[in-house]
Amino acid sequence: MTSAELIKRAPKALLHDHLDGGLRPETVVELAAEYGYDGLPTTDVTELGQWFNKGAKRNDLVLYLETFAHTGAVMQHRDAIERVAYECAQDLAADGVVYAEIRFAPELHLEAGLTLDEVVETVTAGFRRGSEGTDLTIYGILSAMRQAARSFEIAELAIRHRDKGVVGFDIAGPEAGFPPTRHLDAFQLVNRENFHATIHAGEAFGLPSIWEAVQFCGAERLGHGVRLIDDITVDDDGEATLGQLATYIRDRRIPLEVCPTSNVNTGVAPTIAEHPIGLLRRLRFRVTLNTDNRLMSDTSMTNEMVECCEAFGWGLDDLQWLTVNAVKSAFAPFPERIKIIDGIVKPRYAMLKAEQQLGV
Numbered sequence: 001m002t003s004a005e006l007i008k009r010a011p012k013a014l015l016h017d018h019l020d021g022g023l024r025p026e027t028v029v030e031l032a033a034e035y036g037y038d039g040l041p042t043t044d045v046t047e048l049g050q051w052f053n054k055g056a057k058r059n060d061l062v063l064y065l066e067t068f069a070h071t072g073a074v075m076q077h078r079d080a081i082e083r084v085a086y087e088c089a090q091d092l093a094a095d096g097v098v099y100a101e102i103r104f105a106p107e108l109h110l111e112a113g114l115t116l117d118e119v120v121e122t123v124t125a126g127f128r129r130g131s132e133g134t135d136l137t138i139y140g141i142l143s144a145m146r147q148a149a150r151s152f153e154i155a156e157l158a159i160r161h162r163d164k165g166v167v168g169f170d171i172a173g174p175e176a177g178f179p180p181t182r183h184l185d186a187f188q189l190v191n192r193e194n195f196h197a198t199i200h201a202g203e204a205f206g207l208p209s210i211w212e213a214v215q216f217c218g219a220e221r222l223g224h225g226v227r228l229i230d231d232i233t234v235d236d237d238g239e240a241t242l243g244q245l246a247t248y249i250r251d252r253r254i255p256l257e258v259c260p261t262s263n264v265n266t267g268v269a270p271t272i273a274e275h276p277i278g279l280l281r282r283l284r285f286r287v288t289l290n291t292d293n294r295l296m297s298d299t300s301m302t303n304e305m306v307e308c309c310e311a312f313g314w315g316l317d318d319l320q321w322l323t324v325n326a327v328k329s330a331f332a333p334f335p336e337r338i339k340i341i342d343g344i345v346k347p348r349y350a351m352l353k354a355e356q357q358l359g360v
């Protein structure tokens, strides 16, 4: 059994985490006071943390997304946004994360007069300050809200900030009713510019969303993607048969940014033990493990790893496999990925495995 203490020290890579879903509860309270936001349900830090988590655990993505109104409300000013980004980097580094891509939607941070470019500059500055002197490499991904109509502009914004801390483009928000092809022009721009895109698909909606994301929009990775199991049948002997889409995604090694706790919150799976990640890992899809929203889902990379080890009997080998998968699938340039895998991930897992064998 791999202990939580050992897992905490293991190197981790995180490809799917929302900046406005990862604030410290105390920061939400402090920023609300500082900027005069009086809409919080409580200003007691413990109660507020619990309130966000209760709001998340309602078995529905649209309900899950409701409480982001409060974190968005306190992230409208430069100093507030910089602080949130700084703390995000610090919290991830303290959790053993060595590589992270954190996404945010610039269009949600304009209420006090910041421009889209200023929002991006502020977040990336916070990431730089927060990761300084740590082992963490951290980048931004820009999400456009799929129910809105600014995706082309956000794709242009992301491309403008490539090589300045932004490595990709995404669409987020309610999935049902807002298919990826609604934003086809944005994805075509990203592809034309040789830039990177991931798409939230196969979370609250099924195969058509995944199919459009990959085959029409050219997504390199899938945010969640777990509804792929609708294209997989498993017989009584555990023998799996894959449909054409699942086959394609496994053959092409398309990375899945799987977020187990968030999916249990939104009702995709009743428990972690019943979550598709177990099957997807067994079938050797390119699975990565992620937090999605550390505040709302009350989680961390360490917690996701501990939960999966408990549910599926995974150990350090599995955690290393997930971590290497994630760094391989990163949007950072190839030489950087190699450096992180060979220079940090592999040697540290080797050390931890030796420690575990010795029982120290």
Ligand SMILES: O=c1[nH]cnc2c1ncn2[C@@H]1O[C@H](CO)[C@@H](O)[C@H]1O
Residues within 6 Å of the ligand: 018, 019, 020, 021, 061, 065, 068, 103, 104, 105, 108, 143, 172, 173, 174, 200, 203, 262, 292, 293
């Ligand atoms: O799991 C998710 N699925 C879809 N959208 C999400 C998820 N988590 C957060 N957001 C949405 O992304 C925005 C930018 O970060 C958040 O404000 C939230 O509305």
Ligand SMILES: [Zn+2]
Residues within 6 Å of the ligand: 016, 018, 172, 200, 223, 292
């Ligand atoms: Zn997400």
